[in-house]
Amino acid sequence: MRGPMPTYTSGVCPLCGSARLRAIGALDPAGARLPPPPGSRVVSCAGCSLVFVDPLPHWSDGDFAVLYGDDYFAAMPSWWHEVREQREPARRFAVAARHLRSGERTVLEVGAGVYGFMARHLAARGWSATAQEPATAFHARLRGADARLRVVGTPFLDLPADERYALLFADSVFEHVANPLDYFRQAHDLLAPGGLLYLVSPNEHSLVNWLLTARNRVTGRGARMLCPYRESFHLLGYTRGALEWASRRVGLDLVYFARRHDYRWLHELHGGSGRLRYGRAALRWAMDAAGVGFNLEAALRRPR
Numbered sequence: 532m533r534g535p536m537p538t539y540t541s542g543v544c545p546l547c548g549s550a551r552l553r554a555i556g557a558l559d560p561a562g563a564r565l566p567p568p569p570g571s572r573v574v575s576c577a578g579c580s581l582v583f584v585d586p587l588p589h590w591s592d593g594d595f596a597v598l599y600g601d602d603y604f605a606a607m608p609s610w611w612h613e614v615r616e617q618r619e620p621a622r623r624f625a626v627a628a629r630h631l632r633s634g635e636r637t638v639l640e641v642g643a644g645v646y647g648f649m650a651r652h653l654a655a656r657g658w659s660a661t662a663q664e665p666a667t668a669f670h671a672r673l674r675g676a677d678a679r680l681r682v683v684g685t686p687f688l689d690l691p692a693d694e695r696y697a698l699l700f701a702d703s704v705f706e707h708v709a710n711p712l713d714y715f716r717q718a719h720d721l722l723a724p725g726g727l728l729y730l731v732s733p734n735e736h737s738l739v740n741w742l743l744t745a746r747n748r749v750t751g752r753g754a755r756m757l758c759p760y761r762e763s764f765h766l767l768g769y770t771r772g773a774l775e776w777a778s779r780r781v782g783l784d785l786v787y788f789a790r791r792h793d794y795r796w797l798h799e800l801h802g803g804s805g806r807l808r809y810g811r812a813a814l815r816w817a818m819d820a821a822g823v824g825f826n827l828e829a830a831l832r833r834p835r
Contacts, residue, residue, distance in 0.1 A: 537588035556754030582768030620652035632725030657754030734769025738823035793826035
């Protein structure tokens with residue numbers, strides 16, 4: 532199979548279309564699966580504050596099949612699997628439930644991968660749960676994880692809007708796409724009145740990213756943000772401003788925004804060695820508590 536060969540756009544924000552871009556730094560090419568185009572850089576949009584890579588690659592369906600192969604979902608240690616399967620879906624749904632204004636009990640997990648943790652969590656509570664995953668190679672594992680799931684392979688943008696959902700859950704999806712506004716519009720159309728789009732995405736404005744970017748300016752390496760050509764192939768970095776702009780444009784309301792719960796401190800405790808791991812874990816916990824960790828979560832609601 533051939534390697535990925537994307538097409539590119541350059542010079543404008545993929546969310547709001549503004550050409551007023553502020554350079555953060557050159558793209559760090561470390562670990563890239565294919566060489567970035569010359570002059571690739573990480574930029575911030577002055578119009579909506581979205582962070583993205585310029586030029587911006589547009590991956591084809593065939594490219595995605597190569598990038599997100601069977602080895603994309605690495606095996607999890609048991610303690611982390613418990614967090615992802617039980618603790619996090621319960622916490623996130625508790626947040627979502629406070630903002631839901633729809634009486635329906637229907638959930639669509641977008642880009643469910645091989646786990647579909649939120650869809651499974653709600654299926655166990657009597658919800659009608661659909662796991663959308665375009666990679667058909669993952670469908671057997673999704674169905675094997677929970678036979679109550681309805682698994683669909685239709686691309687998200689092609690899902691018919693005659694079926695509405697109270698909750699759309701998208702964990703690590705919207706930062707991978709070069710046409711984000713289309714995804715927000717589709718989310719609006721698929722939501723029932725009062726329904727909620729719950730997004731989980733990396734926080735590119737984490738303290739660590741900014742410190743490493745500042746260091747790299749001195750050492751001659753690129754901005755330590757985004758990874759469009761290596762795992763996990765992130766093209767975009769959302770901010771509160773970007774999500775507010777997208778919400779207004781498509782007719783949604785941003786009702787929740789947080790930069791918390793990245794669990795890097797827990798990884799330090801379980802995966803680190805020596806006494807220093809306790810100090811590193813404490814530092815990670817403090818950054819997370821201060822809202823400068825690696826995780827971003829937001830809820831956008833369709834008005835009733």
